[in-house]
Amino acid sequence: MNETNFLDHRRKLLERMEEGVAIVTSAPPQTRSNDTEYAYRQNSDFYYLSGFTEDNSVLILIKTSESTKVLLFVEPDNAEHALWNGARLGIEGAKSTFRVDEVYDIAEYSRMIPELLREHIHLYIDLYSDSPHLSEAKRAAHSLHSTRGIKRHIRSIIDITYLIRRLRLIKSDKEIQEITHAITITAEAHHEAMRTCRAGMREFQLQACMSYVFLNNGAVSEAYGAIVAGGNNANTLHYIDNRDELKDGDLVLIDAACEWNLYASDITRTFPINGKFSNAQREVYEKVLNVQLRVIEAIKPGVKRDWLQKYSEELLCDALIDLGILSGERNVLMDAKEHKKYAPHGIGHWMGLDVHDPCPYVDEVGEALAFEAGMVMTIEPGLYFRTDDESVPERYRGIGIRIEDNILVTESGYENLSSMIAKTVEEIEKMCRK
Numbered sequence: 001m002n003e004t005n006f007l008d009h010r011r012k013l014l015e016r017m018e019e020g021v022a023i024v025t026s027a028p029p030q031t032r033s034n035d036t037e038y039a040y041r042q043n044s045d046f047y048y049l050s051g052f053t054e055d056n057s058v059l060i061l062i063k064t065s066e067s068t069k070v071l072l073f074v075e076p077d078n079a080e081h082a083l084w085n086g087a088r089l090g091i092e093g094a095k096s097t098f099r100v101d102e103v104y105d106i107a108e109y110s111r112m113i114p115e116l117l118r119e120h121i122h123l124y125i126d127l128y129s130d131s132p133h134l135s136e137a138k139r140a141a142h143s144l145h146s147t148r149g150i151k152r153h154i155r156s157i158i159d160i161t162y163l164i165r166r167l168r169l170i171k172s173d174k175e176i177q178e179i180t181h182a183i184t185i186t187a188e189a190h191h192e193a194m195r196t197c198r199a200g201m202r203e204f205q206l207q208a209c210m211s212y213v214f215l216n217n218g219a220v221s222e223a224y225g226a227i228v229a230g231g232n233n234a235n236t237l238h239y240i241d242n243r244d245e246l247k248d249g250d251l252v253l254i255d256a257a258c259e260w261n262l263y264a265s266d267i268t269r270t271f272p273i274n275g276k277f278s279n280a281q282r283e284v285y286e287k288v289l290n291v292q293l294r295v296i297e298a299i300k301p302g303v304k305r306d307w308l309q310k311y312s313e314e315l316l317c318d319a320l321i322d323l324g325i326l327s328g329e330r331n332v333l334m335d336a337k338e339h340k341k342y343a344p345h346g347i348g349h350w351m352g353l354d355v356h357d358p359c360p361y362v363d364e365v366g367e368a369l370a371f372e373a374g375m376v377m378t379i380e381p382g383l384y385f386r387t388d389d390e391s392v393p394e395r396y397r398g399i400g401i402r403i404e405d406n407i408l409v410t411e412s413g414y415e416n417l418s419s420m421i422a423k424t425v426e427e428i429e430k431m432c433r434k
């Protein structure tokens, strides 16, 4: 992604800050077992502001009444690290790449932080992070209190994540391009899974065929752990075992997607393993699809997210009545939360640098946010009927269906960024044709 984007994010953050110092730290590497680590994944907030993907780095933004300054602390390149793990960008490299005012060796951080905090009142950090760099900053602020000759001290520590995540809510054109690129690769992977699927295969084999498409297109990481759930496994919402046999006559639910330059996609499709929907499967599928289409069509600036949630629940409740699974007055059923048994999860979530983007859902007084152009949300209604659920007509038992797309709010309404992925019964059966 073009570095001007990160420059823009920093400028916006500085505009929203009081005078003071903001410190944002990189993600710590995570041990998998003994001396092996998980693939490194940068802290999304840190990446949003810096574009920098190396570990053990710190970004500092300083705002005074006269000026602003941005400092980046990085690991210098070194021959030992280069030999075992590859070259680092280093101080000179970071200087020329990231357009920050100053770049320092991370080893200088401890020495410099007291000076950087001197005469400041506000300190912005992730309040809930246990980063040693933030502990060090707080210790430095504390010791400045007892240093003679200083007129002002840090006396307000403010959570910076709220400010950053409020900004992350509205995606720039550049960010939408990254998301769209992830979706384009994910689309190909879902289509490949539909084309490849045969009864008798194992769930992980479909996962493997999608992983191949991701990697083969340069998407080196999935945006989240893939769910490949044949038959009744679809009724376990976070099923990730992906080991069972795919059986003739069952559906398979695939919730899998890649990330591109740390931007996520998040797509679910449900299709027949043998390529042809049974009547019962088609009946449920058409209901879920209809709910999804109607919810997506309701998206436009000004619509509140909590209204959309309620609307989606009404539609799902109506679908359950139509299918003969619930009976009675819709409002009475909804008050009793009867529909929640078969449609337990929310209609969608923000998506961006995180698959579940941790952006606020309510404003500062707790009111649900209204949609604005540039927001990206998943819309993913589902209906789930377990094989052992005797409250459901027998023909529907074992069917679990979710359909998920990634929707951009635009000035005039919405754009379905994943509209290229087969979704109607006809499109899916055509894609699955053996």
Ligand SMILES: [Mn+2]
Residues within 6 Å of the ligand: 266, 349, 378, 380, 404
């Ligand atoms: Mn999702």
